[in-house]
Amino acid sequence: MSLADRLRRWFGPSSGTVGASDATTTERPTHGAYDRLARWYDWSGAIAFSDTCVELTLRALRDARLEPRSCLDIACGTGSFLMAMERRGAFAVGVDRSHAMLVEARDKAREQHARLALVCADMREFQLGRRFELVTCFYDALNHLPDTIGVAAAIETAARHAEGGGLYVFDTNNERMFQRVWSGPRATIDVVSGDVEIDYHYDPVRRTGSAQVTFRRRGEPPVTGWVHERCHAARELERALESAGFVLESRGPHPYFADPSESLKDLWIARKR
Numbered sequence: 001m002s003l004a005d006r007l008r009r010w011f012g013p014s015s016g017t018v019g020a021s022d023a024t025t026t027e028r029p030t031h032g033a034y035d036r037l038a039r040w041y042d043w044s045g046a047i048a049f050s051d052t053c054v055e056l057t058l059r060a061l062r063d064a065r066l067e068p069r070s071c072l073d074i075a076c077g078t079g080s081f082l083m084a085m086e087r088r089g090a091f092a093v094g095v096d097r098s099h100a101m102l103v104e105a106r107d108k109a110r111e112q113h114a115r116l117a118l119v120c121a122d123m124r125e126f127q128l129g130r131r132f133e134l135v136t137c138f139y140d141a142l143n144h145l146p147d148t149i150g151v152a153a154a155i156e157t158a159a160r161h162a163e164g165g166g167l168y169v170f171d172t173n174n175e176r177m178f179q180r181v182w183s184g185p186r187a188t189i190d191v192v193s194g195d196v197e198i199d200y201h202y203d204p205v206r207r208t209g210s211a212q213v214t215f216r217r218r219g220e221p222p223v224t225g226w227v228h229e230r231c232h233a234a235r236e237l238e239r240a241l242e243s244a245g246f247v248l249e250s251r252g253p254h255p256y257f258a259d260p261s262e263s264l265k266d267l268w269i270a271r272k273r
């Protein structure tokens, strides 16, 4: 039985609603925000974050003595990470639920003569029919899933695509991020020729947050989208990794946000058994 069928059997047929182990959550369409914001996503500073992920992943690969010939980037967005892997000789495949983000990735790859395979799918349930030596999932994409069952499904799906001995590298926003940043107030980040304004709301009981993101680029009308995230407990992720057949090698501070001792983001490195 496919994962989609199992989820439907457990939680009913409504495709827009996914049940949680601790609560039932109505899923809100975060990917709609990315469809709206896709054209401005790289402009907003995301490439610098991606460059850090490339560096951290290359270090993890060196430590593991791996030179992957294939890379699957899940929730690949506009493809910056994938392009860096492709330039290093990897067969590079990206999956994302937002068609508009993938269009940006495709156009960027064409301009830079990079060969990427891009698939529009939900990270909780896709089947590409092959395995990869490196599987990644960056920029708190797993936090976009509204419940534990979704995270477990996404990790199980990543595991089905990982070669034995291969690495699974991802980051998550941690409790400090939600308590310090997502609890508000509003943040304004200056970027070249404009700014990004983010209005945060965090519910510590439900462990869910919403961010209203407005991109204001000089000379263009502002564009707004809502991003919804959940603060997944580290032990939920550890359990999901273990039951999907990954061995956790390390969980450490992701240095991109704040000083590492007070990091707001965790970097996870796991190896497929």
Ligand SMILES: C[S@@+](CC[C@H](N)C(=O)[O-])C[C@H]1O[C@@H](n2cnc3c(N)ncnc32)[C@H](O)[C@@H]1O
Residues within 6 Å of the ligand: 030, 031, 034, 046, 050, 074, 075, 076, 077, 078, 081, 095, 096, 097, 098, 101, 121, 122, 123, 124, 137, 138, 139, 140, 141, 144, 145
């Ligand atoms: C913050 S962006 C990160 C993009 C890219 N990984 C990066 O580092 O720039 C989050 C991405 O997750 C994607 N996403 C969110 N929920 C998803 C899901 N259920 N399945 C696949 N992609 C999803 C969004 O469309 C968006 O491109």
